[in-house]
Structure formats: structure tokens, C-alpha cells
Amino acid sequence: MRDETSLNPPVSIQDGHGGIEKKLTGIPRRSQLALLVAPSALWLIILLVLPLITMIGLSFQKSAFGPDSEVFTFASYLNFWQNSAYQSLLGKSLWISLVVAGLSILLAYPVAYFLAFHAGDKQSLLLNIMIIPAWTSFLLRVLAWRLILGSNGLINTFLMWLGVIQEPISGLFYSVNAVIITLVYIWIPFAALPIYVALLRIEPGLLEAASDLGAKPWQGFFKVTLPLSIPGILAAFLYVFIPTVGEYVTPALVGGPNGLMIGNIIWDQFMRGLDWPMGATLSLVVMLIVLLPLVFMAKAAQQTGLFGGKSE
């Protein structure tokens, strides 16, 4: 019965609520709900919906400033459509995020597995140990990789000490690989958490039943554990994939000339290029593309009942 309560919301809240609350406060239930939702709804409207509308408007302007800002045009979209450099950069950014998400899940899964099934009473301690490094500054964690990958870094010094190489390899830092390594390192804890939670929800009895029916441990894993943890894997994928597509700090710091991502160009269009319409267009295109897997997964989840929804 471990952790049953923390995972499934206590049932009592949903039972027989209305009557008691109404008696206590005298506010009708509908208004109560509205009051509860209002702050976050307002927050979302002011900080998400309105900016989004502004961005959409901006993407159709000729310029962000002066009289040209009144002119309605598709120029930015056309520019993106015709510009193979931006398209291939977007493609590369998606590819980098995909690789990062894949590697993060691959590396996080064993950690989550160990935590869920073998950590015993040290579970929460180990969980904290995994998360605590994420509290240090993001920039610091990115730049720390210079100590490992830089030309005077650990890897180069070690290889030179071994005599394998005579001169430091210079392509380790400031490259696409450095971007991927750094991002995977940063996102592993975030990928491990949803997988860990999904694994915790697996009824141990199922594995016992599998082994009673003659399944070897690895068969049990592939036939029972892995399929049941898929919701966690998908959640981890989205957790990592969506924020990394728009990433710009890491590529700016460690990407070098070939490791830049679409986020860097968007930043540039807003901060220095002063081409806000183009920046808005690129952001919206990225957002639309990121929405696709999200919608797809939501659909799949609905159909299969993966996320605990109704299965039909």
C-alpha cells in the first residue's frame, strides 16, 4: 500500500462537498468556484492570452515602430516561407530537442526505476539528492561544462596525460554536441520525475503475477513495467522537448558558430534586429510546431486511456 494516499487524491473531497461548504460560507457553490478560479484565470489572461494576441498582431505588422506599424502585411510569413536558412535552423532545433528528449528519457529511466523499486526507505533522500543540483543557477550549470569539455578541461587534460592526443581537441566545447550534452544534463531530473511517479503507480502484484506465470525478469519488464510506464515517458518527453525547442541561453553560451538554435535568432530579431514582426512570426511558427506532438499525444491518451482517462 505504499504511497497510495499521496498519489491518488483523497476521495473525501469529492464526496458530499456542496452542502457542507454552502452552509459554512453562505456563498453559492458556483460563485465559490468562480472566486477560486478568478486569480489564476486573470493571471493567465494578462500574462499569456493577451501577450499571445499581441504577438499574433505583431506578426502581421510591417514594422514594430513608426507609421509602418499600421501596415498589415504577410511579409514576415512570406519571408520565413522563402528563407531556407530559417527553415533548416528550425529543423535543426527540433532535431536537437528530439535528441535531448530521447537521451534524457533513456538516461533518466534507470534512475527512476531504481528509485521506485530498489531504493527502499531511502527513496525520498535519493530523490532530493537528484533534485538539489537543479537548485544551483542555470548559467552556472551550463558553464560548468567548460571545466569538462574546454580545451583545458578534464577530458582534454586527461587524454593528454594518457598521451592519446598531443594537442587539446578544440571541437568539444562550442559545438552542437556540447549543446546536447549540457541540455541532457540539465533536463535529466525533470525527465526522471514523471517516469518515477508512473513506476510507483504500478501494482507490485502485477509483476508477481507475471513471474508466477513463468515470465523471466526481463520479460516482466518489457511486458508489464515498460508498457505501464508509458504515460510517464510521454510526460517526460513533453517536459523536455517543449522547453528545449525554444532554448537560447545554452546554445548562445556553448553552441559556437554551428550550435545555434531558432531561439537565438528570435532573441536577435527582438533585442537587436528590431524586426519584431519577424521575431513574432518565428515564435508563433515554433509554437505551432510544438503544439502538434502535444495535440497528438492528448488524442492518443484519450483513445487509450493512458493518462487515467476513461478507456473505451
Next chain:
Amino acid sequence: MKIYRFRALVLLAVFVSTLLAGCSAGAGTQEIDKPDEPLVILEWTGYEVTEYPQFFVPLSDKYGDNINDYFNVSVFGDDAEAFAKVQSGFNADIIHPCSSWWGLYVESGLVQPLDVSRIAEWENIPEAFREPGKFNGEYYFVPWDWYYEALLVRTDLVPEMPTSLADLWDPMYAGHVSLWDNGEVSFATAALAFGIDPFNTTPEQDEFVKQKLIEIKPNLLTYWLDYTQAIELSASGDAWIVASAWQDTWSVLVDEGYEVAYLEPEEGYLAGVCGYGIGTNNTNLDLTYEFLNAAIDPHSMANFTNEYWYGAANFAANEFIDEGAAELLQLDDFENVLKNTRFYPPLTAERRDLLSDLWNEVKAAP
């Protein structure tokens, strides 16, 4: 109970009114000419009047510790960033852009013309610096500092010393060159390297330079974003050659004992001059001209040059400048400098957009 509440209210009212009276009395004892709001200065990092009183000697002498009541400094590290900030509504009273950007400020109506008769040292500023700030017959900028863009070379690491900008494309330096992440500057550097006048190009030449900037990628370590990163890249030994480096990067590295050279390329220096403009909405012109005169003061300027090794636009400052800095700046032969150096002229909005797009496409190119 009610009586207590009434007494408490009275007490509170007395307390609040004493507090208010105290405040207004305090305000009354301040200096008379203190402005209601301090002047807002949009300034390069490392130049702030509130942090570097030695670059604004007469002001610091007069206002001392009260300087914060008179000036409020916001900093930037990149001209494009500053322009974007002002353009999108930041109300700066005094702005410090460099010459390529001057025309854009005037064109967008962000600065007001100067009354040069109120600038005491105006005649000591060479014409070469004053003229780029002249639009429609009026001056808009007080030139203050000028700089070279040269090659910062780690002499102990390069297999062979580079001599020209074209050498940046030499495979010998593969993976160890760093260009500035700046469209205008990197375009000018590449154009000059291949014998093209960077400030007067045809569309074919623009395309050619773009290709050259894409071709140099295998030679690049990374783009440097700001002065601290330029220093860091050179100090760590990762970048053997930092292109478009300013004098202060060199001065810092020399002070720290690195073996670095500040190399004038065969094609000549690219150079820029920066200066102060007055924001359109600035009405406190007395304090503004006091600031401008303090900045352009020979002693202020000499302190500035001696510290950063940048040039001083006021040539009356030259007699107070240290030998080393004077030699680097070639002050004794300035006519010759003007002949061999390409100073960035003001850009037009179209040209700026074109270069910014070109540079983004270079960076996005695989």
C-alpha cells in the same frame, strides 16, 4: 472599547502628520537646483557617472556623494540593444550611441539638436568626429570616445602571426578565431578583408560577403557577445585571434600578464566614435549641458583614456595622456590615422535592416 479606538485613531493621526512634516522639512533643506527627477542616462557599461566619477571630474567635484540625486544611469552592452530600448519607449535624457547609429536616432526623432555654443570644448574636437553627427545642418552628438577594432592575438599560441583580416580565413587557425556577434561589424570586417569598400557595396558584393561569412565558420570557435566574453575567450587560450577587439580588452589582458598583441591589420583599422545625444523629451537642459561639459573636460577625458586606452575626442586632453596609450592610439600622427582608418559612418534604417537580416542568415546557415 470605543473610546480606546478613538484615542488610537488620534494617536495614529498625530504620528502620521509628524512623519509627513518631518519628510517635507527634510526635503526643504536640500540644494535648490536639485531636479525633481534625476536625469536618465543610457550609458555603456563601465562608463557610468555614478560609478566612475573620474571620467566626469567637474561634476564629481561639485556634487560628490549626491550625484545619485542628479543622475540615474541605465546601462547597455550593445548599440542595437540601446537603440531597441529607446525606440520601444525608454525615456532617456542623455544617450551614448556610436557613430553607425547616430543617423537612426535622428531619423526616428529620438534626439534633439545640440546648441554647440554651450559646449566649451567644441572647437577642440576634430572635425572628423563632429561631422558624422551633423544632420540637416545641425549637430546632434557630442563625440566623446573613439576606438579601433583590431585583431587581438595570443602570440604564444598562434603557429604564425596573422597580418591581415584575410588571414582570419586561413585554415591554419581553424577553430580558434572568434568574430563579434554583430552584423554591421562582421560585415565590414569581411568586406575589407576581400578588398570591398564596406560602406559602399553593390547587392552582388553583399551576397559575396555573406558567403565569405558563412565560409569562415569552420575557422570559428564561437561568436563573442560582449567585452567580458572577448577577454575570457582570449585568456582561456581557446580563441587565438579575437577579431574586432577594442583597446580595453587588450589593456585588461596585458595587465593580467597574458602574451597578447593588438594588431593593426594590413587593410587598416576599422574604427568608431561614440558620443552623447540629448533625448527629445529632455527639458532639463542646464543640467544636461553641465554633464556634457564635464564629460568632454580635458582631465575627465585623459582619465578615461589612461584607464581604458580608448581615444579621447577632445584633443585638448592629449597632453595629459600617458605615453603608452598615446603610442597605441598614434596620437602624434593623427592625420595619418585618419587617412588609413575606416570610421563607421551613420547607417540608414534600410541598410541596418539589411545587415541585420544578412547576419541572422549567416548565423542560421548550416
